[in-house]
Amino acid sequence: MSSVAHDRSDPRRTEAPGSGAYRRPRARKGEGERLRDEILEAATALLAERGNKDAVSIRAVAERVGVSPPAIYLHFADKDELFYECCRVGFEELSRRLEEAAATAGTALERLGQMGRAYIDYALERGPQYRVLMIGGQTGSVSPELIEDDPGLRAFAVLVGTIREGIEAGEIRDDQDPVALAVAVWAAVHGAVMLLLSRQAAGEAASEVMPDLPPVETVVDAVLALVRSGVVKSG
Amino acid sequence: MSSVAHDRSDPRRTEAPGSGAYRRPRARKGEGERLRDEILEAATALLAERGNKDAVSIRAVAERVGVSPPAIYLHFADKDELFYECCRVGFEELSRRLEEAAATAGTALERLGQMGRAYIDYALERGPQYRVLMIGGQTGSVSPELIEDDPGLRAFAVLVGTIREGIEAGEIRDDQDPVALAVAVWAAVHGAVMLLLSRQAAGEAASEVMPDLPPVETVVDAVLALVRSGVVKSG
DNA sequence: TGTACATCAGTGAACGCGCGTTCACTGATGTAC
DNA sequence: TGTACATCAGTGAACGCGCGTTCACTGATGTAC
Numbered sequence: 001m002s003s004v005a006h007d008r009s010d011p012r013r014t015e016a017p018g019s020g021a022y023r024r025p026r027a028r029k030g031e032g033e034r035l036r037d038e039i040l041e042a043a044t045a046l047l048a049e050r051g052n053k054d055a056v057s058i059r060a061v062a063e064r065v066g067v068s069p070p071a072i073y074l075h076f077a078d079k080d081e082l083f084y085e086c087c088r089v090g091f092e093e094l095s096r097r098l099e100e101a102a103a104t105a106g107t108a109l110e111r112l113g114q115m116g117r118a119y120i121d122y123a124l125e126r127g128p129q130y131r132v133l134m135i136g137g138q139t140g141s142v143s144p145e146l147i148e149d150d151p152g153l154r155a156f157a158v159l160v161g162t163i164r165e166g167i168e169a170g171e172i173r174d175d176q177d178p179v180a181l182a183v184a185v186w187a188a189v190h191g192a193v194m195l196l197l198s199r200q201a202a203g204e205a206a207s208e209v210m211p212d213l214p215p216v217e218t219v220v221d222a223v224l225a226l227v228r229s230g231v232v233k234s235g
Numbered sequence: 236m237s238s239v240a241h242d243r244s245d246p247r248r249t250e251a252p253g254s255g256a257y258r259r260p261r262a263r264k265g266e267g268e269r270l271r272d273e274i275l276e277a278a279t280a281l282l283a284e285r286g287n288k289d290a291v292s293i294r295a296v297a298e299r300v301g302v303s304p305p306a307i308y309l310h311f312a313d314k315d316e317l318f319y320e321c322c323r324v325g326f327e328e329l330s331r332r333l334e335e336a337a338a339t340a341g342t343a344l345e346r347l348g349q350m351g352r353a354y355i356d357y358a359l360e361r362g363p364q365y366r367v368l369m370i371g372g373q374t375g376s377v378s379p380e381l382i383e384d385d386p387g388l389r390a391f392a393v394l395v396g397t398i399r400e401g402i403e404a405g406e407i408r409d410d411q412d413p414v415a416l417a418v419a420v421w422a423a424v425h426g427a428v429m430l431l432l433s434r435q436a437a438g439e440a441a442s443e444v445m446p447d448l449p450p451v452e453t454v455v456d457a458v459l460a461l462v463r464s465g466v467v468k469s470g
Numbered sequence: 471t472g473t474a475c476a477t478c479a480g481t482g483a484a485c486g487c488g489c490g491t492t493c494a495c496t497g498a499t500g501t502a503c
Numbered sequence: 504t505g506t507a508c509a510t511c512a513g514t515g516a517a518c519g520c521g522c523g524t525t526c527a528c529t530g531a532t533g534t535a536c
Contacts, residue, residue, distance in 0.1 A: 054289040135370045173468045180449045180457035191426030214415045222415035230464035233408045
């Protein structure tokens, strides 16, 4: 079988370069840039499936798109640039949603609750992609000037701002550093999401291991209640 | 140079198999098991340095120990077993410390605080190793029966128990599911630790990016305050 | 309307590398007689 | 005390593989005349 010559003029041969089945049709002349988006999309999906970038190869991305591996290099300098771009797009979206939530009407405490919900909604919707955004990224391999205008930092600044407003309005405790408090709030929400996602990922196995873990909404409610007023019994 | 025959009888040749310098002396006859511990130690250290197991090769572990790669297989069936063992040891220690903290005298609320401190202390002490324990592990690649007696689960059960006691004693809020509340508490502490560690890891770069992040103790205090009584201004 | 040509959007084959793992072996250490 | 031997604690070389990346190329598409 493998010794049979590879007849490239045979019109029935439409297999992709890998062993895969799909071969993407060549773009029209001005539309080369479309491949860039398709690559980003495929890379993001694979990143979510595999959990970290070491487990996703350039070859796998190319095969999913239906293109040969070198075609990736038409749009990205190297593997790091490709995966950095994936993460940046994800953070941009999260940041946008948080800014929207922060801009709603209501007291600082209410807006804080909105932001918490928005964050959790985004993370649970995107599921594994959020996971990768936060931990499967390429910490350290990205140059500082790229991080400079990080959308995640913008979102964090909004959180700190909301907390400061709450303190001034007398709604939020003033016995802690506002930034430290913002960190604590972010940490609580982020941690909860990670836990919910890891259960979601584990599926069957998890329900055996942690049989009595409550449903998602119950955990989300508990986290938001904790952030608002802690474990202590009030009154 | 490379065409010169490799004279194995030359007593001056004491280089390790890789390009490394150190070659571990052969163990005495009954002491073969000692290599196992040395391998675990080296693998754990490398795991902490590199951040996840994909970035640590069997060959790198062998070189650090001062032994040839096949020697690893004298003590571990394969790469997965080696790194699973690394994580298990780490969790065991964390679990032990938490159980100690839970067994101290005081109200449930006070013991909860002790556990929080113990958890944070352990995580910040171990630094990158904690990080790996939680995220760089081999989720999914470990068979369920190995997870069954997971020390992490034992520790979580202790946390839930403490919270239940607090609810019964009227110290802890009873408007949330106790397990969900435990998840929220764990999430808050875990999330804060992860954030502090990523700043610690980033070093220089981070202080440029987040110039006004407060010192560790301030953040830790804020997290414990948040867990205790939330963001809301009391009274 | 026809044709030569430049450009665009890719392809196929190959490179050198490091990896996990296996296999046949070696040489020091302890033991039996 | 001496020596043959079994065992232990490894070693050296090799395997096949998939990886990121480069390079020379190709063939369809649009453009100029």
